[in-house]
Amino acid sequence: MVSFRGEIVAIKDLPLDEYVLKGHAACPGCPITIALRIALKALGKKTILVIPACCTAVIEALYPKTAFNVPILNIAFEASAAGASGVASALKMLQQKDITPVVWAGDGGSYDIGLQALSGALERGTNFIYVCYNNQMYSNTGIQRSGATPYGAWTTTTWTGKKERQKELAEIVMAHHIPYIATATIAYPEDLFNKMKKAKEIKGSRYIEILAPCPPGWRFDMSKTVEMSKLAVETGAWVLYEVVNGKMEFNGYSKRILEGKERKPVEEWLKMQGRFRHLKEEELAKIKEMLDEKWKEYKKLYSSETSPDK
Amino acid sequence: MIFIDTANHISALAAKMAKPHVIAAYPITPQTTIVERLAEYVESGQLNADFIRVESEHSAMAACIGASAMGARTFTATASHGLLLMHEMLHWAGLARLPVVMVNVNRAIGPGWNIWSDLNDSLSQRDTGWIQFYASSNQEVFDNIIQAYKIGESEEVMLPVMISYDGFTLSHTSMPVEVPEQSKIDEFLPPFKPAWKIDVENPITHGNIVPPEPYMEIRYSMQRAMERAKKIIEEVGEEWGKKFGREYDLIQEYKCDDADYVMVTMGAISAEARFAVDELRKRGEKVGLVNLRTFRPFPYEKLKYEKMIVIDRNVSPGLGGVVYHEMKKTGKDLYGFIAGLGGVDVSYKDFERIYELAKRGKEGWYPLEVK
């Protein structure tokens, strides 16, 4: 069913157009191609992707071929938001205003090395969509820690588990006062599709972050990508929300948790992943404590957003 | 029309007259007054361009790359540490074959902080695939910027172009500059017609992973483009001469015909060297001057004099003067001097002295080793 705003309610309503073609180079079970397939169905043909160094730069296929049916400008690792600023300016000056420039970057390219360019582009109100697919590490270079890697996770630069907590890029983005921010994940394709579609209709800087569980990086079976994504939401390890003109609204299962539905124990999610296999009791306790703290914050935000005097 | 203004204001004016669609730049001494003037042009409606006030030079170049890949004409300007921060993106623009035009105001590199001129900043970008021009007067700054677009955007070239000139000596010094009518500039410089651009009707991936063999072909095609650029630079310089009365080549020769010794310089010090040549000639010395207008492509075929005294305002530590070593390809007798680093004044008196030293077979750091 398609609603009057073009929103869909079920996966069968997704448009049939395909922009992620056969012959791409992703690992089996890769979350990126799932996310990109849905995103491009929402964004359509008049999209230009700007892609920094990351797994997607490998997936998109070897020169002289291409696996995506939209044009791509590859750019240096830390430069995607700045490169897209140039694309957006050119679109404006060359009167091609119906085309959407979209950055498609990993968490490394967004949380870490590309943060300056991203912040600059957002502060300038660049007319683009910035998508960070967050697989919580640098997978292109072989699973190293990033600013998005959660506490306790094994990577090849945190062999005994990461000692620090991850930062919240979407919250840093909120401090830029942009008109649209959303989080999503691939287990909820309708939600991802609708958020992309909504973002496309808005002018100015739009930021969407997609949790992308990566089988080789997180150490789980390649058939479990969607399950891993769903469980992240159900356990509260990932949260779904939108921030439209500064107004925050939780969606989907995350909203239901805030309305009183059970938040599943996070161990269920952790134990499915080899990267947390070594966790000690006290580390697990710390993860749970941090998560409870975070959800208390969400609860507060939720109550203030839904309070009657608002 | 004659304008009396600083090289930086002349740069901004030239950029405006080239009608770029997109400008992305970040301030740094001694380039800042270019950015300020361009922002003013855009905000007052004198220039119909989008000015991206980026948060760094790295982003300035990335934005120019993004815009140029869309088929837009672009401009940026920087100096010293800003140029160094761009280094990765300079290679990117070169390999992507995007004719971005940039002014670099030469300034020494820190530490310690030094805002005066030497050429180490731009010479460190030697292998990035950028055409490099050096100017020794504000008039050349203007003329080089307009010509840079025509050269870089030529289908036979498709390479980015950097125009460098010395901080303060030119950037903040007013000189008279002849500025043609806008309509004459428009006749000389038609709108940018890119050889390739990003197009939603033709969904191609630009810059994806490339296997070794085609990568080497891409590099080869870049080298060939640089070689072809020599011809295009000459042709464009000649056309400029016909239209505006000032002809340009890859080098500028002064009193070289009967010279026993020819001094070779680059940038603002060439003006002092020229004066020294006149003084030395008065004393009966047969000396001439070559001012290198281009450093990339390097005009070694034109440096045909038997004895050449090369004065480098730069150093490659562990090797010596960059231009001196590049000139070894000429096979001529060379006398290398390093002078004027970090803004040390090199006056016509110093050139006279350097000439005397070279005649006695000496070379080295002036005045630290030889004086």
Ligand SMILES: Cc1ncc(C[n+]2csc(CCOP(=O)(O)OP(=O)(O)O)c2C)c(N)n1
């Ligand atoms: C300046 C620079 N530093 C380092 C690299 C090496 N590098 C390429 S991709 C990458 C990690 C990418 O991680 P992320 O952005 O999370 O994307 P993912 O690989 O997970 O898809 C690194 C470190 C680079 N290409 N450029």
Ligand code: SF4
């Ligand atoms: S490493 Fe992970 S993110 Fe990268 S291609 Fe493979 S599955 Fe996808």
